[in-house]
Amino acid sequence: MTERWKHRAADRPHMVQVAITSLLLAFTVGGIFLTRTVSAEEPLVLWPGLVLSVVACAALLRRRSHPLLVLLVTTACVMTEGWLLGYLLTPLLMGPMLVAQYTVSLRLERRTTWYSALAAAAGIALAGFIGTDSPHEWIIGLVNPAAWVLMVASFGSYVRVRREYAFARAEHAAQEREEEARRRVIQERMRIARELHDVVAHHLALANAQAGTAAHLARAHPEQAIAMIEKLPEVTASALRELKATVGLLRQDTDSQELAPAPGLEQLPQLVATCASAGLDVSVTTEGRPQRLPPGLDLTAYRIVQEALTNITKHAATPSARVRLEYTCHYLTLTITNDSGSRPMTAPGRSHGFGLLGMRERALSAGGTFHAGPRSGGGFEVACSLPLPSSEESTS
Structure with a gap:
């Protein structure tokens, strides 16, 4: 009343x-x-x-x-x-x-x-x-x-x-x-831009490496060139799937069943196979007891490894890389190295790209540390430590 x-x-x-x-x-x-x-x-x-x-x-x-x-x-x-x-x-x-x-x-x-x-x-x-x-x-x-x-x-x-x-x-x-909403919008734009950069840069770098290698082998070894060209649709199809999953997050009317799950370290073998198709030999070693990571941390670790391998594909003279995953009680340490023969690379602050900057932002946003630079014995190394959730958090 x-x-x-x-x-x-x-x-x-x-x-x-x-x-x-x-x-x-x-x-x-x-x-x-x-x-x-x-x-x-x-x-x-x-x-x-x-x-x-x-x-x-x-x-x-x-x-x-x-x-x-x-x-x-x-x-x-x-x-x-x-x-x-x-x-x-x-x-x-x-x-x-x-x-x-x-x-x-x-x-x-x-x-x-x-x-x-x-x-x-x-x-x-x-x-x-x-x-x-x-x-x-x-x-x-x-x-x-x-x-x-x-x-x-x-x-x-x-x-x-x-x-x-x-x-x-x-x-x-x-x-x-209003300021909080504006800040959240900016953070979301940066996150989406980082995801798109990682997806596009990685797959385009692999496709470019495959195409360049196929063109080099076309006259002397046509069979190998044809086999490498036949693997190009796999790389482009993978890129399209990840782009659809990333862009689909911006569409409110998208059915969640149509979107692929966010990638993680479980997809590391597929990533290694894709890099191998582009001529990059990648070896993966795991130390400690692997843990099931939260989706956000799992995605961060995968994207850092993916971007580091992409940089090696684009810049390294020696087509080989080593990925080491070390699990401890509180941290997951990722180390991606290219042993020798890498071309000179600019420092992260003066780089024209966003690869190293994106990896650093991902590691810091997860509460971890990040380091990238030339090795003393030659080559280039990317290393980061990501904090793991405690046992109470993981079981909750």
Whole structure:
């Protein structure tokens, strides 16, 4: 029922304002009758007070668009009732003026609020001073009305400050959410770009190596050239499958059954076979007890090995590589080496490609370490250590 009335009030703001003003008028008229009843002197004139109350309450209908003007009108009405008509300025009689003062405090700046409040309090105090005959009645006729005006002004200023503070907090929270969303989008773009680079660079490098080797053997050994060309569709088909799986993550309407699972170290034999078809001899050794890795860590390890072998295919003069996987209690260490005869390679910071940079970002994002550079005895080495999950995490 409460929500229903809230919706009705939001749909009919003018009717709500008229209803509140009518209720305030009823309280103000009640204050007039109360003042007339408790008056010790001759009965006060009734109809001028009723007219002034109606005028003051009617002016409140414009308090949001003209707050200062409405405060001036209501203050003049209350001062007339206290000064000329001799009414006792009670909070009921001052209701329209107090509402106008609250609106000014709520909608205008602090300096304007307090200037208007002090002026209204001074006017009410003057009217109470003139309309009060006995000094013993000054507290009721002078101090009490001015205190009500200042108290309402203070309360309105407090509400305004609280609203500004809540609005500032909401705006700050919205900015933080927007920045967080922007940061997540950038990270997702970098992740997708890294995946696409790894897939495309690896398979295109192998296809290019196969095509170059086939062209070299075409005249002297046509049978070997034809056999190597026949293996090219396997490389391109594998590239298309991984590209479909990676790009399919961006499509919301893609059926998950159509997407291939993310590759991992279980696909390392297929990777070695693909490299062998391009003329790269790869040997794999495993030390320690192999563990089942989480999907993210498994993908990171596979991509680092894949990119390192791709770089050897493109840059190394000797078509051979060694991959060593060392499992310990807390780390998986990957070492990919090309023994000798590698061509000079630029440092990762000055490289025109993104291979070494992508491997470094993958290792660091997984909480590991990464090193790549020439070996002292010749060749090139890529080494990284990836932290393994604890036994509690792996079983959970």
